[in-house]
Amino acid sequence: MASKLRVTLIKSKHGRKASHQACLIGLGIRKIHNTVEVEDTPCTRGMIAKVSYMVRVEEQ
Known part of the structure; x- marks a missing residue:
């Protein structure tokens, strides 16, 4: 079974590249x-x- 990643947005996406x-x-x-x-x-x-500069990643 494949492992999961928990991804959380910590910075705003507005004004970023499309x-x-x-x-x-x-x-x-x-x-x-x-x-x-x-x-x-x-x-x-x-x-x-x-x-990666906008998200935090945790392995499960």
Whole structure:
């Protein structure tokens, strides 16, 4: 079974590049302090790496 990652948005997405905002939408994050659980796959790791300055990641 694949492990999960808990991703929390800690900085505002407003005023950021469109591609970075798209990564947040792809992860399912909508608001500041919103937390989502996503599968730990290379695809999601890439999206998290792109917006790493705006999110906090915890492994489950």
